[in-house]
Amino acid sequence: MNGHGAWEYRLESGHYDLKATLDGGQAFRWRESAAGWEGVVGTRWVRLRSEEAHLGVALATADANGIALAQIQRYLGLDHSLEAVLKTFPDDAPLRAAQEACRGLRLLRQEPWECLASFICSSTKQIVQIQQIVELLSERYGEPVEVPAGHGGARAFPSAARLARCTEQELRACKLGFRAPYLLGAATAVTTGALSLETLASGSTQQARDALMTLPGVGRKIADCVLLFAYGRQDAFPVDVWVQKALQTLYFPGKRRRSLEELQRFSQRHFGSNAGYAQQYLFHYVRAHLGRDWSRNQSPARRRPRNL
């Protein structure tokens, strides 16, 4: 244990961009402090700090048998080679630029329920607002987890069973708005076993997608987010407004507007065996480096004015 009541470990990681990965729209509970990125993985408080070629990992309790570290390693996507993944990207200008701009960005492997619930809350919300919602849900309905001495409290993301016992009004009070009945319905389906999140790990991606899409509030995009960010399905390719604009502008510049379905098909055949990774690189690239004006001015998806 160090001087601040936490147990310190390390994970070999190569260069790892914690901000891009933990604060880039995959997960919503990580906060940066002076000592590093703090969050909860499962029922464990964790603080991460990026060093030269490894990650410093601080835990609230000793990890005698290495189980905690193994879980965190998996969560961070360290059990696969980033270098090998990037080599499978097609050699085109947009992806080269995205790779250059996103060094050290990785895909996480989150817990399915937390990921699913978070993205049900995500529709038509900015990332900062999703973070607020997810934090409110955790504060009010999550179980407390152990934290280092002198550290403020922390809670796990609430279980499906706990959220299923909430009323729609209680969820609306967490700023969910029209998404409240969606989350309630999904929590109920998962709790009763109408949908088993465990069995989605086996079977084809399409089968898992169909199963997820039976849940209220879960369409193609949110299903693909869960498949990619929780189940590691690289053939999932979530197309949100940003990715849609990125694909249209970078791959069909000045051409007629491609429908969502067309972009979906293009992505499947163009980006190869790690399409999901490419998607996250494009998403992060256009958001972080091209920014908001780009989305306004060149948006081919922008709704045309009424009365015209």
Added chain:
DNA sequence: AACCAGGACACAA
């Protein structure tokens, strides 16, 4: 102060 946000859904044509 408008505009838009890691959409889904019911409904129209």
Added chain:
DNA sequence: TTGTGTCATGGT
């Protein structure tokens, strides 16, 4: 199939 209005809330 493809296109629209609606839903709730607040950041920029």
